[in-house]
Amino acid sequence: MLKELSSLLSLDNSMDSITLKDFSELVIADKKNEYALNTIETYRNAINRLPTLKDMPIKEITYAHCIKEFATLEQAKGKTLVLTATILKLIFKQAVLYKIIPSNPLADYSYKAKQKENSRLRIFTEEEMNTLLDFYKGKDPQTWIQLCFLRYCGLRLNEMNGLRWCSIQGNMLTVDRQYSNIGGKFAFRKLKTKNSYRTIPMPNTLLNAIHVYKKKYPPFISTARIVQRNIALNLNIKKVYPGHSSHDFRHTYATNLLARGVDLRTVASLLGDTITTVEKTYIHYSEEMRKNAVIKLNEIFG
The missing domain is CATH 1.10.150 (DNA polymerase; domain 1)
Structure with missing residues (x-):
């Protein structure tokens, strides 16, 4: 009292x-x-x-x-x-x-939203990703290389815009900054959480794509056009697949890793997320994929 x-x-x-x-x-x-x-x-x-x-x-x-x-x-x-x-x-x-009120009236409030069954993520099939990359490879090399980084590294769009050539060392990609908007100003900034700082192994397919791109287009990121390019990238994706966006590559990257048995800790590390976030967002989907695989196996082998 x-x-x-x-x-x-x-x-x-x-x-x-x-x-x-x-x-x-x-x-x-x-x-x-x-x-x-x-x-x-x-x-x-x-x-x-x-x-x-x-x-x-x-x-x-x-x-x-x-x-x-x-x-x-x-x-x-x-x-x-x-x-x-x-x-x-x-x-x-x-x-x-601010000493306007003595205590928080909602300090003890909690609410659990009802979980929807079969909550689905938007992901690309292997065929859709191949079609999208093939469509832009000769037509728009910059869109093509962006799609390659999204596909093979599961990056957030702001993280991809923070990359530069020195981010690539051998077959490893270092994510250590982002290009984002705070207070109406676009600039290179620190990543949002400590988990976001990470090093991602790049498959040979991506390394080969980088080699092809770099020979023709040495500049990696043009800061003056990043904002416009973000908008253009999503528009370019929607031209081919109207129901998708750049972030769906991240969902696809995560679910593919889980479906192939990569452990939760590793997936979280590669995504720059916590294990809890990966569990909440992706684990139910990977379980659904396993169930579907059992059904397919029964259809094939009886």
Whole structure:
């Protein structure tokens, strides 16, 4: 009780009337050099999903208010509700630091989204990848070499844009930076997590492709055109396969490794992810592939 009373007495009364929406903009302004544009938009979208709460003084919002508002999101996807609640919890945490409220009303809140059965990833078949690479090999060498790196290394697009020739040593590729947008500025930056820093072995197929490309086009990355090239790459993929994007190569890379028996720790290391992320994202799919393989074997051999 003394602790609670002490926190109440230390509150900053000058911000008593600040609304949830206004305070979230204050948090965004404070973090503008840390948050990417898509993160800022995610924060704003989350607050806009809470029409009753967003215009209330943050000091007056209770746990009951939040639960009532979340009920209106039950019809939305479970992930939308979880994301909204997570962001709201983070904003309340900042409000505690600003001494606007004594405690976080959502500190003990948790919500488990219902898992959809047979959640599917978008992946390429071997034939689709071959068709896509063959289509651009003679027509657009830059798109072709980008597709090769995505196919054989499972890179994120920002990571691929951070590569340079010195990233390649023998048959190993070092991933140690990215080219991304934070606060409206595109620049080379550190990777998002320590797991993202990694060295990836490159197959001979990729090494041969790099050799062919480098002989004709020595410049590896043109920083002035990276943003335009990202857009162009996804458009080029969709020209051939409308339902796919560059990130689907990463999904394909991971599921192929798992389907061929590569252990989880190694797959996580190659992707620059945690084992938990790989389990959540890919393991159910690899199990489905194994079940399908059993069915096929029975069809073939009886």
